[in-house]
Structure formats: structure tokens, C-alpha cells
Amino acid sequence: MDLSQALETVSRSDPGMVRSHNEDAVYLNPALGLAILADGMGGYNAGEVASGMVTTLLGSELGKALTLQEPYLFDSNGQRRANGLLEREIERANHAVYQAAQSQPQYAGMGTTLVMAVFYDNSMTVAHIGDSRLYRLRGEEFIQITRDHSLLQEQIESGMLTVEEARHSQNKNLVTRAVGVDPLVEPEIHDYATQPGDIYLFCSDGLNDMVEDEEIGATVQMLSANLELAATQLVQLANDNGGRDNVSVILVRVRQSYPAPRGVIGWLARLRAWFK
Amino acid sequence: MAKLILSMDNLMLKEISLTKERTTIGRKPQNDIQIDNLAISGEHAAIVTILNDAFLEDLGSTNGTQVNGQPIKKHFLQNGDVIELGKYRLKYVNEAQPQVSQADFERTMIIRPDMAQKLADQSNEKAPMGDTQTGMSTNHFSPPPSHLATEPATPPAPSPQAPPSVLQPAVSLRGAIQVLTGVNAGKELELTKTLTSLGKPGVQVAVITRRPHGYFITHVEGAVFPSVNGKLLDAQAHPLGDHDIIELAGTKMEFFLKS
Numbered sequence: 434m435d436l437s438q439a440l441e442t443v444s445r446s447d448p449g450m451v452r453s454h455n456e457d458a459v460y461l462n463p464a465l466g467l468a469i470l471a472d473g474m475g476g477y478n479a480g481e482v483a484s485g486m487v488t489t490l491l492g493s494e495l496g497k498a499l500t501l502q503e504p505y506l507f508d509s510n511g512q513r514r515a516n517g518l519l520e521r522e523i524e525r526a527n528h529a530v531y532q533a534a535q536s537q538p539q540y541a542g543m544g545t546t547l548v549m550a551v552f553y554d555n556s557m558t559v560a561h562i563g564d565s566r567l568y569r570l571r572g573e574e575f576i577q578i579t580r581d582h583s584l585l586q587e588q589i590e591s592g593m594l595t596v597e598e599a600r601h602s603q604n605k606n607l608v609t610r611a612v613g614v615d616p617l618v619e620p621e622i623h624d625y626a627t628q629p630g631d632i633y634l635f636c637s638d639g640l641n642d643m644v645e646d647e648e649i650g651a652t653v654q655m656l657s658a659n660l661e662l663a664a665t666q667l668v669q670l671a672n673d674n675g676g677r678d679n680v681s682v683i684l685v686r687v688r689q690s691y692p693a694p695r696g697v698i699g700w701l702a703r704l705r706a707w708f709k
Numbered sequence: 710m711a712k713l714i715l716s717m718d719n720l721m722l723k724e725i726s727l728t729k730e731r732t733t734i735g736r737k738p739q740n741d742i743q744i745d746n747l748a749i750s751g752e753h754a755a756i757v758t759i760l761n762d763a764f765l766e767d768l769g770s771t772n773g774t775q776v777n778g779q780p781i782k783k784h785f786l787q788n789g790d791v792i793e794l795g796k797y798r799l800k801y802v803n804e805a806q807p808q809v810s811q812a813d814f815e816r817t818m819i820i821r822p823d824m825a826q827k828l829a830d831q832s833n834e835k836a837p838m839g840d841t842q843t844g845m846s847t848n849h850f851s852p853p854p855s856h857l858a859t860e861p862a863t864p865p866a867p868s869p870q871a872p873p874s875v876l877q878p879a880v881s882l883r884g885a886i887q888v889l890t891g892v893n894a895g896k897e898l899e900l901t902k903t904l905t906s907l908g909k910p911g912v913q914v915a916v917i918t919r920r921p922h923g924y925f926i927t928h929v930e931g932a933v934f935p936s937v938n939g940k941l942l943d944a945q946a947h948p949l950g951d952h953d954i955i956e957l958a959g960t961k962m963e964f965f966l967k968s
Contacts, residue, residue, distance in 0.1 A: 474819070601787060607820040611819045652903075
């Protein structure tokens with residue numbers, strides 16, 4: 434099922450005002466309902482390698498898998514197949530980055546954050562690792578959907594810090610999970626129902642460290658009629674505020690509902706996809 | 710490195726670097742900072758240092774602990790905070806880390822879960838520090854306690870042009886819009902926010918952005934583009950000059966700068 438009619442997508446990735454390299458990577462496949470964003474880390478150009486590997490691998494492998502499998506069906510654990518699919522492919526991508534980091538001295542210690550979603554059947558499965566985020570604008574409400582895997586977030590959750598205090602912390606940018614730094618990684622995966630009109634924002638910390646959430650939300654809302662402009666404006670805001678890190682954003686608007694084709698129609702669609 | 714400056718009656722007594730993960734303050738000799746005064750409890754307070762942040766905790770002292778005049782049980786210390794114990798004052802100094810090597814410091818790094826756990830234990834928190842049972846096994850992995858995944862000490866590339874300082878727009882003049890025609894003629898709108906939208910949603914909308922180096926107008930939606938001084942805009946942002954005339958959805962308005 435081609436989702437490019439139902440989903441409008443745009444992305445931007447910018448090195449920012451200070452860094453010479455862009456260690457972020459983004460991948461979009463609107464037809465398959467796939468959006469992936471990664472923020473790499475590691476010396477020299479290793480960060481770019483890690484984030485590039487993960488987005489490319491996940492993009493191509495999930496691309497193959499999604500044309501053959503129906504992500505909306507339930508597996509034997511009572512979960513949507515998309516969950517297991519993401520878990521498996523993220524594990525494989527993690528392994529690939531970890532192996533590269535182990536075998537090539539110049540890549541030692543590299544890793545990357547990850548935030549991604551696959552859209553299907555009026556819903557989406559979101560996976561994330563680290564401090565790259567997913568936000569949702571629904572009507573007037575702009576909320577953060579993912580919770581960072583970071584030291585600050587853990588301190589907030591344990592009550593050591595309030596959200597307000599966390600803004601003054603000197604311990605920013607310490608993530609507790611990342612892809613490719615250990616043989617195994619645990620992604621956080623959840624399903625969400627989507628609604629026509631929803632706008633999803635995926636971003637690296639270069640955006641939310643430089644621009645307050647309220648301002649990000651107001652920008653997306655005010656420019657919701659023009660996603661291209663909204664994406665450009667978000668990057669520009671981060672850069673106008675100093676642009677100390679790479680900035681990447683993906684915006685996805687749900688234009689209309691996209692129920693999965695079921696029964697004979699679904700079967701025919703799969704058959705067609707199979708012969709393609 | 711953060712430090713404490715101990716003083717009494719404005720007389721500086723001592724300077725203590727916060728090198729330990731837990732620094733205790735009290736009257737008894739086993740404390741890291743011993744203050745031999747009857748107003749101070751045996752074990753009065755403790756400071757837990759987590760990387761570049763420090764947390765002060767009163768350990769149930771008889772006379773209490775104050776920070777900047779307020780009694781506290783727990784407090785997230787900020788540079789310049791003054792801790793008061795009886796007649797003694799401890800000034801917390803944590804000179805902004807970012808000056809050391811901003812770009813390098815702000816790079817994302819991975820912190821090992823076993824380290825986070827260790828810190829959690831030390832901070833005497835009953836609440837667990839989130840879920841730390843990651844796939845990163847602690848068994849065949851035993852990094853030194855203060856080990857952060859390696860970030861090779863490559864010097865950050867110097868920025869070609871110095872970035873503008875945060876949240877300090879160089880726009881000293883305030884932009885404003887005055888409506889010239891239509892029902893709202895005469896109305897004035899100050900452009901204080903970074904984004905101000907003009908027009909009718911679904912028909913024609915433009916947005917004015919306030920940036921460090923000036924104001925810009927951009928077309929957002931609608932088949933017809935707005936014009937500035939009689940010239941139609943394209944999809945690009947267009948800089949606005951003092952007394953520019955904007956025409957949008959049949960309404961004329963003037964952009965001007967106030968001092």
C-alpha cells in the first residue's frame with residue numbers, strides 16, 4: 434500500500450553554526466511510511482559513519498521487509514508485527530555498527546541515537562534510543578512523545594531535578610543508550626494511533642537544546658500549512674539561537690486516514706507487491 | 710571543577726574543591742569538611758557531585774541548612790549559591806564549564822548504565838534511576854567508574870564566523886506593522902515574537918520572522934503571493950526595510966521600525 438498520498442513528509446539536516454561536520458542523518462520513505470533520524474557521535478567522521486550506517490541499513494532492510502509483510506497484523510505475542518520487525522532490524526543495525534567500531538580503529542567508540550516511526554493502518558510504531566525526539570501536534574496540543582534516554586531525564590524521573598532545574602544542568606548531552614556502542618541494544622518501542630491532521634516532528638537535540646519546546650510547537654502550528662517552510666524555520670531558529678550542534682528535523686503530516694487493505698483487496702495488493 | 714569557599718563574618722577561611730562524589734559537612738572529624746562549632750550537627754549536610762552538577766542535601770541537622778536565605782532539604786546547586794550553616798557560609802562556585810571548550814563539551818556522549826547506577830546509589834535516592842537494565846551487560850564489562858565512552862580529544866573545528874550569542878538578537882529596533890486599508894485600518898501590531906502570521910488561514914497567509922539581523926517576510930499558503938512595495942514575492946524569505954508597504958489578501962500595511 435502506497436502511503437505517499439496519506440502522508441506529507443519533509444526533512445532538513447544542517448551542520449549548525451559551529452560544527453564543521455554534520456553527524457546527523459535522516460531517511461524518508463513516504464510510500465512505505467518510514468521516517469528515520471539518527472544523531473551520531475564519535476571522533477573524526479565516525480559519528481557520521483554510525484548515523485549514516487543506521488539510517489541506510491534500516492531504510493533498505495525495513496523497505497524490503499515492509500513490502501512483503503503486513504505490519505498491522507498481530508504476531509503470536511499479540512503485538513503488531515511492526516514491533517518485532519523494528520526490534521529485529523535495529524538489533525541488526527546495532528550489530529553492524531558495533532562490528533565496524535570494533536574492527537576499524539578509526540571508528541572505535543562511535544555510536545548514534547535513533548528515533549524512527551513506521552506508519553501503517555492509521556497508526557504508527559515508534560522506536561527510539563538516546564535523546565533524539567518525536568513530538569506530535571494534534572489540534573492545539575503539542576507534546577513530546579518519546580522520553581529521552583539521558584542522564585538528565587533519569588534525574589528528572591527520579592525526582593532529583595525538576596524540568597526547570599534541568600535547563601540549568603551542566604550535564605547535557607549524556608545519553609544512557611546508543612546504537613552501536615555495545616553488542617546489544619534495547620530500543621524503546623511503542624504503538625500509537627494517528628489522526629488525520631496530526632503533524633509529527635522528529636528532531637535531533639540540536640533543535641530542542643537551542644529552542645524551547647513552546648517555541649518549537651508554536652512554529653509548527655503557525656506554519657502547519659507549509660511544512661517545507663516550517664522545517665526551514667525550525668533549523669533557522671536553532672541557528673539564530675547559536676546553532677551549537679547539528680540540527681535535523683523530519684515533519685510528517687497525516688493528510689487522510691490510511692486503513693490497511695484487508696481481505697481480498699489486501700491479498701491482491703500483496704500479490705502485486707510480490708511480483709513487482 | 711566546582712569548589713566551595715568557606716567563610717565566617719565575611720572572613721574567608723578555606724577553599725574546598727568538590728573532587729569527591731560525596732562530600733560531607735559536619736562537626737565530627739570524619740566529615741570531609743569539618744566545622745567545629747556547636748551550631749553545626751555531627752553530620753550536617755552532604756553534597757553529591759554528578760559529573761558537572763552538584764546537589765546539596767541536609768542530613769536532618771538540628772539547626773537546618775539554608776541556601777540563599779531559604780531553608781532547604783535538598784537543593785540543586787547553581788554557581789554563586791550561598792549555603793548557610795549557623796554563622797558559617799559556603800559559597801558554591803562552578804565557573805561555567807562551556808567556556809572551557811564549548812563545542813567539545815556539548816558533544817553527545819554515552820554514559821554507561823552501570824555508572825548511572827553507581828551515581829544513583831551514591832545519591833541516596835530511594836527511587837531507582839530509571840530503567841538501567843539495558844542490553845549493556847555489566848558482567849563482561851567493567852569500565853573504570855568515571856569512564857565515559859571515549860570521545861577522542863580532537864580539537865573542535867573553530868567556527869568560521871563566531872555564532873551570535875544565544876537569545877540576544879542584534880535587532881535593537883522593534884519592528885511593527887500598521888494596517889493602512891480595510892476594516893482594520895489604523896491598527897498597529899508590534900512584532901515582538903520570532904514569528905507573526907498575517908492574513909486569513911486557508912486564503913492567504915504570510916509570516917514575518919524576527920531574526921538577529923532583521924525582519925523577513927515569507928509566503929506560507931494561498932494561491933496568491935503577497936507583495937512588498939508592489940513587487941510580488943517568490944517562495945523565498947524577503948528582508949523587510951523601514952516603511953516597506955506589504956500587500957496581503959487585499960489589505961495594505963506598512964512595516965516600520967521603532968527605536
